[in-house]
Amino acid sequence: MADQPKTAEPGRARLSPRKKQQVSRGVQYVVLAAALVAVVLYADWPSLAQNFAKADVAAEALPDLFTIALRNTIIYAVGGFVLAFVAGLLLALMRLSQVRPYRWIAIVYIEIFRGLPALLIFLLITFLPLALPGFQVPGGTYGQGILGLGLVGAAYQAEIFRAGLQAVPKGQTEAARSLGMSATRAQVTVVIPQAIRMVIPPTTNQFVALLKDSSLVLFLGVSGEYVELAKFGNDLASQHANATPIMVAGLTYLIVTIPLGYLASRLEGRKGRTP
């Protein structure tokens, strides 16, 4: 051991791997510091503050920011989520059905709605009354927004549920059936409750995704009391020719999404507890 050379080629003054790492880390700090200095020196701070963080414009956003915009965002997101949850469970059960056509229907639905941009679905919803004369989405603007989010969310939620249902060991169904439960009873009493427990963390993430997608309601041409955060910020920003309201709307999203994301990862960590 003692007479082993320190480097592969002791003759040349090459840096050892740990020395190299030290130097590399030093360079990274220097680059970062240079970038910071450049930003501080060259950014037009007064103009930035004027355009993105103007206090009086921000103040004008209140209280409608919370009483109308955030409230509506939550209505769209929760409504869409409930629809996605129920439809997703149904689709997942169809996807795993013994009856082949049900499986096909579920697969086609899931592939289409996961494959299309959510925006496209919302645009299509605005054309529904044209395509089907006399047809009205129940619930008006809320109904349209919730339908759009629910249609898209259902496809993702179905895949989440499918994974959850498949993760419940086969022995659970066998034990339930051996006690005389029917196939349906076994699913409802034994399999689905376990599957739901397992999918709580990914479902929380899915809710966050829906909450963000609720901004697409903007494209339904909503106004007045139906506006949600993105539309609210956008309208106010146009009115003042100032980006502050969009920043304020963004912050409001983060107030909701960051804690939820944190909750999801907490739940994920706890998931291993259930055998």
Next chain:
Amino acid sequence: MTTHAIELRDLHKHFGKNEVLKGIDMTVDPGQVVCVIGPSGSGKSTLLRCVNLLETPTKGKVFVEGVEVTDLDVDIDAVRRRIGMVFQQFNLFPHMTALQNVMIAQQRVLKRSKGEAEVIARDNLEKVGVGDKCDSLPGQLSGGQQQRVAIARALAMSPSLMLFDEPTSALDPELVGDVLTVMRKLAEEGMTMLVVTHEMGFAREVADRVVFMDGGVVVEDGAPAQVIGAPQQERTRSFLRRVLHPEE
């Protein structure tokens, strides 16, 4: 003619091209304890699972208390209510407490009231020696305790016969005894039992009959003293040698 508790006639089961059961004829009479032994892959578990149709036989007939369960017109859920089954992996419902595990099928299947189901559940948990674990979740119990809860769960349905699929194979050695004690007690009470097991001591002491299976057929079927004590077939002898004296 008395009715057999279980009767298998020319039972065949294929998984794809793999022929697991190759024509089994066998009976279990009421009150009998029959142990099925044999090397892994011999079809023992499949045979057991064919009795309550967790596996559908490819060919042949299964009768439980005189009713042909392989008949498509038979209400299999009604038949299964009378057959208790205990699994190697316990298969307790992990989202329910021990008590709820024993109550749920009584309430949902037998339509017993909550109060009645709870009394019966507590009685059975007491009987198998885990009366103090009513409020524990399966994950908080040892394997031996879980398996006894599983036995209580089956017993609470007042079955007329019980199937045991290697009930002690997944247990730590020091926990096997507790489960075997419960099974011995059941046998003494006159429960009809079909047991797939590797516990030769249990088979020898408790069984009325021992069935040795190999390669999907019954090789020997008789009293424990005969099949385990004085096996006639070379296949039985070599299996028993390997099981009883694994070191040699």
